Amino acid sequence: MTDDTSRARPGLLANWLFIVAALVVAIVTVGGITRLTESGLSITEWKPLLGALPPLSQADWQAEFELYQRIPEYQQINGPAGMDLESFKSIYWWEWIHRQLGRLIGLALVVPLAIFAVRKVIPQGYFWRLFALAALVGLQGSFGWWMVASGLETRTDVSHFRLAIHLCTALILLGGLIWTALDLRTLALRHHRPARLQPVAIWTGIILFVQLVLGAWVAGLNAGLASDSWPLMQEQLVPEFDRSNGLFWALTNDPFLIHWMHRWWAWVAVAALVLMARKVKPLDRRASIAIHSAFGIQIILGIATVMTGVDFYLAVLHQLVGALLVAAYAWGAHVLGRAG
Structure with a gap:
């Protein structure tokens, strides 16, 4: 974004992207746990801001459980199996952690990107690539809710097609982060060709x-x-x-x-x-x-x-x-x- 190459800090930016890449590996792993524990449909609403807070009282927990009781997964599988509020909490927490990691990754990309842009330490030609990676996180979150929505009305699980899009978008993001970080590290060593x-x-x-x-x-x-x-x-x-x-x-x-x-x-x-x-x-x-x-x-x-x-x-x-x-x-x- 800046033409002032003397102020660019490609090494710093490379380390930042490697940290974000590690967070993406973490969220992919937690996503696997969420799937294996059948936790993905436990939160039936998408609240990008207010959803960052978990239930804080017994009444809040009961309200979340009642929302879950309306979907087919509970009515056809977990309800007949005898799921109670305590059992519901165990699956809720995994989905909540998964969503918080998504929010953390978004913040870990967007906030430093804004700071680096203001301080003009982004090497020339890299701002829009970094912006695209940040936008991909937002798209990934949208795909996540789109996936969850497929299991809230008629199905007892999510669409495997939407699950594939959600997972593969995360892995494409991971590859993009690693590739861009390596380009920046190479630039820091004075090799200028991406x-x-x-x-x-x-x-x-x-x-x-x-x-x-x-x-x-x-x-x-x-x-x-x-x-x-x-x-x-x-x-x-x-x-x-x-x-x-x-x-x-x-x-x-x-x-x-x-x-x-x-x-x-x-x-x-x-x-x-x-x-x-x-x-x-x-x-x-x-x-x-x-x-x-x-x-x-x-x-x-x-x-x-x-x-x-x-x-x-x-x-x-x-x-x-x-x-x-x-x-x-x-x-x-x-x-x-x-x-x-």
């Missing part, structure tokens, strides 16, 4: 994105419970699935087929990441190690999650490492982009 996406990184990113979408669909449809064996499902390579509504419907809605696609497309993603990491290694061995470590741990966690019938802690770690894999990919892609 990195550019190279073909191998583009194709690897597309393949990884498909895997992330499939993972979100698995979460949204509880498709992880479709099988507790590996590598076979239902004692066969390709499981039986619902073909009655056509192949396209099955590819996008059937939990057995989506689970199968997620577990086998993972190997396509691994192959792409290996090829990319081999190109990264001569340029930055640390980034190559990060990519290999992230996808290796992720594969182990994925198999373990399946074979334990979606153990809570393993499933949470699977989502956490998925976010770290995106960060490692962005690092490696940036390394290639600097050299290209």
Whole structure:
């Protein structure tokens, strides 16, 4: 935003973005916990400002519980199961924490950005990129409410399509934060040319994105419970699935087929990441190690999650490492982009 390059502080801004990226990893992890505990529909209203305060009295808690009692999830699942106010509080808190992290990320981007702009320490050409990242946080919050709204009237859960958009937007934000922070760090070292996406990184990113979408669909449809064996499902390579509504419907809605696609497309993603990491290694061995470590741990966690019938802690770690894999990919892609 400023032409006064002598006042620019790219190193400071890079550290700021790395901190925000860590917060995004945290919210993705808490989002996984929210999904696994079926907490996402516990707060049935969207109040960007007033919603920052939790219920402060017994009457407030009762009012929130009564709102929850009006939606299908309570009426068809948790109500018949005997959910009381104390049980409701346990799911409410996870969704509340998830939303507060979203607010914190927004503040952590918008407030420093305004201060840095006023103090004219943003390097030339970077203001609008930083502004776009801040705007993406707002869009992410809107997608979050859009997702929740899908489960408030007729469904007992949220749309897995909207869940995928919500999650993937967060991961795109994470990648953008890492990439921009690395550009700024490079600028701080007096290398002025920003990195550019190279073909191998583009194709690897597309393949990884498909895997992330499939993972979100698995979460949204509880498709992880479709099988507790590996590598076979239902004692066969390709499981039986619902073909009655056509192949396209099955590819996008059937939990057995989506689970199968997620577990086998993972190997396509691994192959792409290996090829990319081999190109990264001569340029930055640390980034190559990060990519290999992230996808290796992720594969182990994925198999373990399946074979334990979606153990809570393993499933949470699977989502956490998925976010770290995106960060490692962005690092490696940036390394290639600097050299290209």
